[in-house]
Amino acid sequence: MKVMMSLTVNGKLETIAVRPGATLLEVLREDLRLTGTKRGCDHGDCGACTVLVDGEPRLSCITLALQVRGRRVDTIEGLAREGYPHRLQEAFDREGAAQCGFCTPGVLLSAAALLAGNPHPTREEVRDGLAGNLCRCTGFQKIVDAVEAAARGEGDR
Amino acid sequence: MDFLIEQPDTVEEAVRILAERPGAARAVWGGSDLVVEVRDGLSRPEVVVDLTRIRELVEVRETGDGGLSLGAGVPLEHLARRPELAERFGALAEALRAVGSVPLRFGSTLGGNLATASPAADSAPPLLVLEAEVEIAGPGGRRRPALADFFQGPRRTVLGPGEIITRILLPPPPPGARGTYLKFARRRALDLALVSVAALGWPDAEAASGVRFRLAAGAVAPTPLRLPAAEEILAAGRLDEETRTAVRRAVEAAVRPIDDVRAAATYRREMAGTLALRAVDRVLRTLEGGVA
CATH class of the missing domain: 1.10.150.120 ([2Fe-2S]-binding domain)
Structure with a gap:
């Protein structure tokens, strides 16, 4: 059974249906197709999955998607602005x-x-x-x- | 991962859900322990109770007597950046900065670090020398054991079915106290302590040495450990070579380390003595007037 949730990703409000056990990493890569965030160790050790939640670096592979309901998530896709690199x-x-x-x-x-x-x-x-x-x-x-x-x-x- | 998730707003609701499904419901904050366990098939909760929405758990409050009440769900990185921690509870502030890495510290909490009850938990030795208490909420109401009575063994605590940690209470430290935390590991970040020691020292005219110490060690016994025998030796006389040897012997006698892939027990035992003396020296250097 999926659960509806909203979150803001790179400034854009997204409303999606997620499995309760889905991680933020899975939702970013598989549901939102933002594959810039990488799955490395999948155990919270390597940092390849780091994203910003309300401006703070968090490990998306050990964060449950539903935990960021209503929060602001920034990924690598949002770092460049108007086509210019950060x-x-x-x-x-x-x-x-x-x-x-x-x-x-x-x-x-x-x-x-x-x-x-x-x-x-x-x-x-x-x-x-x-x-x-x-x-x-x-x-x-x-x-x-x-x-x-x-x-x-x-x-x- | 296949489980249902509950996201309560209050401690009481979280306790009710956890108590209804003993064994099948697990609490989660940042996920650095639980999500990894579930992914590796080491636990299979039917319900995961997300504690991140509970306001009470992220409160930090002065207790009015110089002590501090720390919500069990305040991210460690937030705690580490609070000036009152660095000023009055320096050993804890140093220990929090030694945990994992910045993103791990934003996603982990004192409640989680203590409830997981790893013998190597960085927050435990400083909380032991600060004589912290742990407030626990459960189906029978709230209770407040001393942290020294909280750990029962590796990954075992006094937490019963439906119980969660709500606050960590730091009593006011003795006047003039200074503390430190030394972590010995293979690398400086993202690693578990091979041995860790916290020390708290303060001027005390009644001690023969003029200064009294509390010491605690991590990763060298089934639980984090206070070192009372070494504390008494330090209070009894000047810190000369003879006292240093006696402190080292007392620490080595108190610890019960294991052999594992990261280090041999004999090495951990000797390093515990070395680290304890280094921590004592460091505290003495920072104490005003340079006692002893």
């Missing part, structure tokens, strides 16, 4: 901070939440803010470099 996306491109790209959506959302609350973080604060996002390609240095570059305003349009 300054974090610009910085990731310029610094070579993405390789295979699987962790990148989660990393970008964690970084966006960090900068929203702390516009000029220290390197240590960047590392702490991104500690929940595992990357198996880059060794993390370029990711941290890119977040610092974005915080300095490089790549601002």
